[in-house]
Amino acid sequence: MTDFTEQDILGMKKAYEQAYISYKEEGGIPIGAALINNLTGELLGVGHNERVQKGSPILHGETSCLANVGRLPAKIYKNCTLYTTLSPCAMCSGTCLLYDIKRLVVGENKTFMGEEELLKSRGVEIIVVDDEKCKAIMAEFIKEKPELWNEDIGEE
């Protein structure tokens, strides 16, 4: 894998930790995210899906992460990488486009293929790790609670 850095190892570790906490400690959906400033290497924040925990349809891993980070000026987002355990849905992809987050590292896209083509067409760099742990925790969750997973991606 080209261009995968030490920062990326940290970012994916933090994102997976969040997925694990959501599912194993809180009974939620196992998708997590982290935001790192590429210029400073600073971990700006982390988050995970909170559909179950907060009863919210807009708190996916990525949006929850950005909510936890809080308000930032545009110039900061432009120099960040967003790490997520699962390919970003339309909402989370749109959020990347709104804030011009130019680099995205994705744990896996086998369980769910989000709007990667749209993001690429708008110039976002996407690196897919195809991580076994990210796939395994989603497989376990979907087997246990298929209806909850369908709700989270707007399927019946």
Add this chain to the structure above:
Amino acid sequence: MTDFTEQDILGMKKAYEQAYISYKEEGGIPIGAALINNLTGELLGVGHNERVQKGSPILHGETSCLANVGRLPAKIYKNCTLYTTLSPCAMCSGTCLLYDIKRLVVGENKTFMGEEELLKSRGVEIIVVDDEKCKAIMAEFIKEKPELWNEDIGEE
């Protein structure tokens, strides 16, 4: 304007009320939204931009509305109209795509043109009202706080 119904008059009224409350009563950004079930006519909920009020970058009018409505099964969203005072940004447009909200009534798109073309290309019906009050409250706000508006749309 074709296909603009009594329900739409109510929806836009509620959306504008939210924009007004956000700006005039709470010092926030004047963008509001409402969600109505087309099958029953029920107003499912309302919301407004909460960047200032809650320090959140993901609570735009439309996402805040969906958060206030709470979790819904996919089949409900598919039969809803989302009302918003301003053309939906990439995040809010992506949220409509995620939940397959097929009909959107937009107060105006002169102040800001969101991802209407993307939504149309995915089959979403969009009605733009070109409402003078929606334009006026945004003009007043942007004149007063241009930097806050730029932050909200990811501009510097």
